[in-house]
Amino acid sequence: MKNNSKNYVIAISLVLLTFVMRLVPHLAxxxxxxxxxxxxxxxxxxxxxxxxxxxxxxxxxxIFLGFYTEVWAIYLSMLVAQWISFDLAKS
Incomplete structure (x- = not known):
């Protein structure tokens, strides 16, 4: 149970980090x-x-930044990158 709660903390931290990093000014x-x-x-x-x-x-x-016309390509490329990562994690 302790390991499971650790995973939740990591997951929530990653979501918050991603959210904040997309809102602050950054390089393209x-x-x-x-x-x-x-x-x-x-x-x-x-x-x-x-x-x-x-x-x-x-x-x-x-939601905060606004959606754009190419949003489907970004989400699709994320899924492809994860699919490749799943295969690499197996080996």
């Missing part, structure tokens, strides 16, 4: 979003949990 395309997506695919055992983590973080920040 320099946010930890894909890193968190890849990390969650390797770190968390539950695939659904690790897929939803960066997607929820993106949705929350996109």
């Amino acid at each position: 395309n320099f946010t930890p979003l894909f890193t968190i997506g890849i990390f969650s695919a390797v770190f968390f055992k539950n695939r659904l949990y690790s897929i939803l983590l960066p997607i929820i973080a993106m949705l929350i920040s996109d």
Whole structure:
């Protein structure tokens, strides 16, 4: 049970970090979003949990930043990166 609560703390921290990093001024395309997506695919055992983590973080920040026409491509590329990470984590 202790390990499970540790995973929740890590997951919530990653969502908050992603949210904050997308809101503060930064270089173009320099946010930890894909890193968190890849990390969650390797770190968390539950695939659904690790897929939803960066997607929820993106949705929350996109609500504040505004949605745009290419949003589907960003979400799709995140899913592809996670899929590749799942395969790499197996080996």
